[in-house]
Amino acid sequence: MAHELPFIAAIDEAIRLEMERDDTVLYFGQNMATTENEPYVDAFGRDRVRVTPISETAEIGIAIGAALSGFRPVVELYMAEFMLVAMDQVINEAPRFRAMSGGQVKVPLVLKAGFGFTAGWAGQHTGTLGALFMGVPGLKVVMPSTAADAKGLMATAIRDDNPVVYLHHYLLTLEHGDVPDGEYLVPFGEAAIRREGGDVTIVATGWTVDRALGAAATLAADGIQAEVIDPRTLAPLDTQTILESVDRTGRLVLVDQATRHASASTVIAGEVAEHGFSSLKAPIVQVTALDATIPYSQPLEAWVLPDEDKIVAAVQQVLGSAPVTA
Amino acid sequence: MTASPPGREQGLRLLATMWRIRLFEEQVGLLTRAGEVDGLVHLSVGQEGVAAAVCSQLRDDDAVYSGHRAHGHAIAKGAPLGRLLAELMGRDGGLCRGLGGSMHVVDVEHGFMGATGVVGGNIPIALGSALAARLRGLDSVAVVFFGDGAAQAGHFHETVNLASLWALPLILVCENNGFAEFTPRSAHTNVERVSDAVAPYDVERETVDGNDVVAVWDTFGRFLASARGGGGPFLLECLTRRLRGHYEGDATKYERASAENDPIERFRSRFDADEAEAVRAGAEAEVEQAVRFARGSPYPDPGLFAAMVYADA
Numbered sequence: 001m002a003h004e005l006p007f008i009a010a011i012d013e014a015i016r017l018e019m020e021r022d023d024t025v026l027y028f029g030q031n032m033a034t035t036e037n038e039p040y041v042d043a044f045g046r047d048r049v050r051v052t053p054i055s056e057t058a059e060i061g062i063a064i065g066a067a068l069s070g071f072r073p074v075v076e077l078y079m080a081e082f083m084l085v086a087m088d089q090v091i092n093e094a095p096r097f098r099a100m101s102g103g104q105v106k107v108p109l110v111l112k113a114g115f116g117f118t119a120g121w122a123g124q125h126t127g128t129l130g131a132l133f134m135g136v137p138g139l140k141v142v143m144p145s146t147a148a149d150a151k152g153l154m155a156t157a158i159r160d161d162n163p164v165v166y167l168h169h170y171l172l173t174l175e176h177g178d179v180p181d182g183e184y185l186v187p188f189g190e191a192a193i194r195r196e197g198g199d200v201t202i203v204a205t206g207w208t209v210d211r212a213l214g215a216a217a218t219l220a221a222d223g224i225q226a227e228v229i230d231p232r233t234l235a236p237l238d239t240q241t242i243l244e245s246v247d248r249t250g251r252l253v254l255v256d257q258a259t260r261h262a263s264a265s266t267v268i269a270g271e272v273a274e275h276g277f278s279s280l281k282a283p284i285v286q287v288t289a290l291d292a293t294i295p296y297s298q299p300l301e302a303w304v305l306p307d308e309d310k311i312v313a314a315v316q317q318v319l320g321s322a323p324v325t326a
Numbered sequence: 327m328t329a330s331p332p333g334r335e336q337g338l339r340l341l342a343t344m345w346r347i348r349l350f351e352e353q354v355g356l357l358t359r360a361g362e363v364d365g366l367v368h369l370s371v372g373q374e375g376v377a378a379a380v381c382s383q384l385r386d387d388d389a390v391y392s393g394h395r396a397h398g399h400a401i402a403k404g405a406p407l408g409r410l411l412a413e414l415m416g417r418d419g420g421l422c423r424g425l426g427g428s429m430h431v432v433d434v435e436h437g438f439m440g441a442t443g444v445v446g447g448n449i450p451i452a453l454g455s456a457l458a459a460r461l462r463g464l465d466s467v468a469v470v471f472f473g474d475g476a477a478q479a480g481h482f483h484e485t486v487n488l489a490s491l492w493a494l495p496l497i498l499v500c501e502n503n504g505f506a507e508f509t510p511r512s513a514h515t516n517v518e519r520v521s522d523a524v525a526p527y528d529v530e531r532e533t534v535d536g537n538d539v540v541a542v543w544d545t546f547g548r549f550l551a552s553a554r555g556g557g558g559p560f561l562l563e564c565l566t567r568r569l570r571g572h573y574e575g576d577a578t579k580y581e582r583a584s585a586e587n588d589p590i591e592r593f594r595s596r597f598d599a600d601e602a603e604a605v606r607a608g609a610e611a612e613v614e615q616a617v618r619f620a621r622g623s624p625y626p627d628p629g630l631f632a633a634m635v636y637a638d639a
Binding site: 062065098137138 | 492
């Protein structure tokens with residue numbers, strides 16, 4: 001059975017269920033005393049649900065220490081950019097502790113942050129930072145695109161024995177979707193094929209998955225069948241599903257809202273170029289944000305970001321044709 | 327609450343711990359020059375009194391964290407010398423199977439939860455251990471060692487603020503040796519004492535002569551008893567001197583410390599000369615044994631590392 005929920009409520013449901021199931025799950029961050037967080041405090045108490053000052057380094061550091069001591073903290077960071085304040089903890093400490101200790105410890109924690117608020121939130125609240133973290137050994141990186149995955153990936157993240165960066169796109173916050181009831185886990189490292197098609201493979205992440213599906217619908221009207229793949233987790237990355245699809249279609253378009261040189265698409269392009277070269281009938285095309293700070297002004301913001309038209313144009317480019325007319 | 331001063335037997339154990347650290351690290355210096363320890367090492371020669379007086383009062387379930395100058399803290403907390411040296415030599419028999427090295431020593435069995443190569447990097451992590459202890463209703467504490475250089479880092483101030491706000495059993499032990507890496511304190515800050523830097527946070531604090539083992543023992547013991555009873559946090563600033571460079575191979579010219587600043591020289595005069603010498607000789611034999619153990623340990627297999635990156639690999 002399923003029920004319909006907005007994306008953000010689906011994340012919430014997973015955290016609440018995991019906190020009910022396991023009393024070592026802690027939840028803390030800034031603004032945890034706000035109205036919408038009151039139900040957490042009421043249900044789980046102020047020991048497990050903690051308001052922190054604006055001290056990202058300490059928030060994440062404490063989470064690491066608590067994780068080393070057997071707890072499973074979820075840190076509410078709100079904006080992915082705020083994690084950058086604490087990069088020492090996110091990159092130098094949390095993901096390296098296990099390897100550097102020769103496997104003596106594990107660091108199960110979730111760093112939850114919204115990203116990509118490209119609705120006039122300008123240069124420091126709009127970044128798509130997933131690829132920045134996917135290159136850090138020891139970190140796992142989650143980027144759901146549906147409400148169901150938002151729930152299932154959060155539950156898996158909390159049960160994972162490693163530090164997980166959970167990135168949810170702010171433009172998806174109020175998007176509704178069917179969410180399975182009760183305990184629901186989505187495994188890491190298993191891409192979802194959102195649409196099947198034999199002419200071209202489109203791999204899209206987070207918010208751009210729906211843009212890619214929109215582009216695929218437009219292309220279908222012209223007789224072009226695109227397969228749309230959503231990796232769901234950037235680390236681990238399901239390269240296998242992508243390579244198998246490219247083997248069937250021979251053509252690949254990669255979509256990511258990140259700036260090109262820090263995008264998941266560039267990493268995927270490298271993997272396919274190395275391991276799937278003989279399948280390719282045309283060069284890979286990437287549709288990413290331009291290598292620019294996201295501008296505030298709406299027309300300029302739209303100009304630097306990927307959109308359906310740019311995805312359609314990229315597909316036509318890899319097919320080496322002008323639009324096919326029926 | 328007050329702590330008892332160290333008795334005679336405890337005093338001999340403190341002397342032994344200091345000698346074990348001193349002779350171990352002098353041996354590491356020799357092995358570094360011989361190329362047998364081939365990574366980056368930072369020695370704490372001259373600062374052994376703080377490690378010994380603090381860690382000797384702790385239990386295995388008390389979490390201790392340290393920075394890049396961590397050998398002494400690990401030894402005082404109970405890390406076996408052979409496995410520590412094997413770690414420094416990158417061997418499979420090392421505490422971290424050779425994967426961490428000098429700056430990342432961890433010995434979970436003895437509650438030595440880790441060194442870090444980033445100054446100040448694990449001060450907030452220690453607070454997480456203190457939070458865990460309090461959430462579980464235990465009387466265990468967390469202790470983090472750091473130098474005076476780390477007190478200028480944001481990590482430190484964020485942690486002190488939250489430790490105070492949440493009243494957690496964290497004891498911050500600052501080894502103020504007057505140098506932040508290569509640079510004197512006067513070039514870093516106008517705040518003379520690290521204990522003054524925490525004054526507005528309402529943290530119980532004290533500055534002691536860190537080369538006086540008894541002074542460190544007494545003050546730390548008082549803080550520890552209070553932390554076990556629900557108090558905290560605390561800051562203990564120990565004024566000490568590093569008798570060697572920032573790292574082995576450091577060519578910087580530092581003012582030499584005098585013998586009366588050597589914690590071992592000062593403390594051993596309390597004992598009969600033969601008795602003190604027997605303690606030193608015992609430590610020397612342990613270090614020799616550690617060298618044999620480490621040399622005999624193989625290098626780790628590359629296949630080992632793949633399984634270490636993720637906990638579920």
